[in-house]
Amino acid sequence: MPETHEYRMEELAKEAGITVRTLRFYRERKLIPPPRRQGRIAWYDDHHLARLRTIAALLERGHTLNGIADLAEAFESGRDVGQVLGLDQQPTDEEPVHLTPEGLADYFQDQATAENLAAALDLGYLATDGEEIVHISRRLLDVSAALVREGVPLAAVLSSARQVREHADALADLFLVLLRTHTDGPEGRAMDRFRPLAKSVVEAELSMALDRRLREKPSRP
Structure with a gap:
């Protein structure tokens, strides 16, 4: 494991490029976790330094301190990876992406709000x-x-994603019933062959459904 460094308040402020007064302000606002106490000495570590650098990066991207505090609260109340993916998760085609909070802000700019972050955490996207x-x-x-770049608000994307999730679950149930009813042998091995077929059916049907809707409804002026 990498060695963790500890810092006194003055040392941490110097490493982060801020004043001790600013560090105290961030601590009072609960933007960073409490330090480890040893007698009258407060010890900070690399996690505090990472959080301070994140705050600086988010401020540069236009976030306010109030917004950063809300983001931190939502972030700290979120479920961890084990809770979302499960310790015994099935193999998946999806590739998880590790991001810093400022990296997430780069994707969604001013729409990386605490409300949207909380919605994405609740949905299980994050x-x-x-x-x-x-x-x-x-x-x-x-x-x-x-x-979002096309102009769709992130809140609307997440709201729609919840509805898509419900329909996707129903489709998964339909295909699993089909698989269990009409195939023999271990389900896991059969699913390896069945998964791309099910995905192709859904993709083709969705493409045709979009074409039908576009023909039925005139475009907006």
Whole structure:
């Protein structure tokens, strides 16, 4: 394991490039966790330094201290990776993405708010891993960011994602019933062959459904 450094208040402030007064202010606002106490001495470590650098990066990206405090609260109350993925999770095609809080802000700019972060945590798109945030799927992260760039508010993307999740669960149930009813042998091995077939059916049907809707409804002026 990498060695963890400890710092007195003055040393931490110097490493972070801030004043001791600013550090005290951040601590009073609960933007950083309490230090370890040894008698009258407060000891800070690399986790505190990482948090201070995150605060500086978020401030540079236009976030306010109130917004950063709300983000920190949502972040710290989020579920960790083990809770979201499960310790015995099944193999998946999805690639998790490890992000710093400022890295997440780079994806969504001013829409990386505490409310949206809390919604994504509740949906299970995001989880925590120490000082990092983990998005469960690179594809979903990239698509969500692309929709935001197209002008769709992130809150609307997350709200729609919840509805998509419900329909996806229903489709998964349908295909699993089909698999269990009409195939023999271990389910795991059969699913390896069945998964790409099910995905192709859903992709084709969704593509045709979009075409039908576009033909039925005139475009907006």
